[in-house]
Each structure stands twice: as structure tokens, then as C-alpha cells.
Amino acid sequence: MMVGLANPIMKYDKTRHNIGSRYIQTLAKRYxxxxxxxxxxxxxxxxxxxxKKIIRLLIPDTYMNISGKSVFSMAAFYHITLNDILVVHDELDLFPGIIKYKNSIGHNGHNGLRNIINLFNEKKSFPRIAIGIGRPIKKKEVAYFVLSxxxxxxxxxINKAIEESINIIVQLIDSS
Structure with a gap:
């Protein structure tokens, strides 16, 4: 299963916080x-x-801080464990266009990841792709920044990095 974290698509589709959604949409479009x-x-x-591997794609239509509700409901329905879910999300600590693959436990302050971790209630690492969006100069402007x-x-x-990352993910799936 692959999940692209987002706020409700219609209202926030073009924002930095919905980069995970854009990634998953790009992957689906390719196929x-x-x-x-x-x-x-x-x-x-x-x-x-x-x-020959079926990959379920999900874009939550909830607010970011409760996106785990969407992820958990689909995973439970299809009996998918957290470590079999690749979560794609925005990352303030990476420059725009930088993508980092991680397999870890923590959320690094990302409320969407925090909610997923809390709902699954597991202390296990899980795969994720962090897509850099950069950070605003003033710390108090983070909320405005991610929602613009x-x-x-x-x-x-960002688009170039998404395309390159999808190529790598496809190769990884192909080799597994």
C-alpha cells in the first residue's frame, strides 16, 4: 500500500502540505x-x-492531523501491516526537490505521521518518502507556508524529484 498524505484535496490540492498526494497522483497517472x-x-x-504486484494507493481526504484514520481504516480492511505501507509526505527540513527515503519509527514533528503512528499503536519502523518543501525564514510562519x-x-x-523517485520505487518493487 502507498499513501500520499494530504489535507482535503479540493481545498488544499496545490499546497506544499499536499506534496504526498501529488506524488501518488503522478504514480497513478503513469499507470x-x-x-x-x-x-x-x-x-x-x-x-x-x-x-505483477498489486499496489493499493490511498490519498486521505481528511485533515493532515487525522490522516491516520484513513490509512488505518484501509489497512485494517485489507489486513496490511504498517511496515507494508509506504507513506509519502512533505518535509520542511529538506530543500525543495530533495527526496529522502526513510524506514524509521519517528514522526519528526509531522502531524500526519504522528497520527498514523498513534493509531497503529506500534513501535515499529515503516517506510516513507519525505519530499522537501523547504522551511520559511520565520518559524511562526510554518502553518501559512505549508498551506500555500x-x-x-x-x-x-519537486516535479523532477517526484518523477525520479517514482522510477526508483518502480525498480525496487520490480526487484522484490
């Missing part, structure tokens, strides 16, 4: 798949077939 709303999972779902769209230059860097 000519669309999303359907599934209220029982509190989000939008799709499937992709990569080298990236600049044109940042978008170019």
Missing part, C-alpha cells in the same frame, strides 16, 4: 489509473499493477 472516492476509507483510492503553493521554481524541482 493510466484514476482515483475513486471511498467513504469507508475517508479518501480516494486506486490500484496499480507493477510487475510552492513557487514556480520549487514546483519544477
Amino acid at each position: 493510466h489509473q484514476s482515483f475513486k472516492e471511498e467513504k469507508k476509507f475517508f479518501g480516494y483510492t486506486s490500484l496499480v499493477l507493477i510487475k 503553493p510552492p513557487t514556480r521554481k520549487e514546483n519544477i524541482l
Whole structure:
């Protein structure tokens, strides 16, 4: 299962905080798949077939700080454990366009990750892709910053990094 963390898509689709959603949408588009709303999972779902492996895609349609509700409901329904879920999210501590793959326990202050960890109630590491969005100069401007769209230059860097990262993920899935 792959999850792209986001705030409600319609209202926040183009913001920095919804970069995880953009990643998952780009992956689905590559495989000519669309999303359907599934209220029982509190989000939008799709499937992709990569080298005979079915990958369930999820974009929560909840606010970021309760996105675990969506992730947990889908995972429980399909009996997917947390360490079999790749979570894609924005990362303030990386420059725009930098992507970092991690397999860890912590949330590094990210409220979406914090909620997922709390709902699964497991002290296990799980895979994630952190997509850099940069950090505002003034710490008190973080909320405004993440809920605003990236600049044109940042978008170019982020889009390129998403494409390259998807290529790597596809190769990893292919080799497993």
C-alpha cells in the first residue's frame, strides 16, 4: 500500500502540505489509473499493477492531523501491516526537490505521521518518502507556508524529484 498524505484535496490540492498526494497522483497517472472516492476509507483510492504486484494507493481526504484514520481504516480492511505501507509526505527540513527515503519509527514533528503512528499503536519502523518543501525564514510562519503553493521554481524541482523517485520505487518493487 502507498499513501500520499494530504489535507482535503479540493481545498488544499496545490499546497506544499499536499506534496504526498501529488506524488501518488503522478504514480497513478503513469499507470493510466484514476482515483475513486471511498467513504469507508475517508479518501480516494486506486490500484496499480507493477510487475505483477498489486499496489493499493490511498490519498486521505481528511485533515493532515487525522490522516491516520484513513490509512488505518484501509489497512485494517485489507489486513496490511504498517511496515507494508509506504507513506509519502512533505518535509520542511529538506530543500525543495530533495527526496529522502526513510524506514524509521519517528514522526519528526509531522502531524500526519504522528497520527498514523498513534493509531497503529506500534513501535515499529515503516517506510516513507519525505519530499522537501523547504522551511520559511520565520518559524511562526510554518502553518501559512505549508498551506500555500510552492513557487514556480520549487514546483519544477519537486516535479523532477517526484518523477525520479517514482522510477526508483518502480525498480525496487520490480526487484522484490
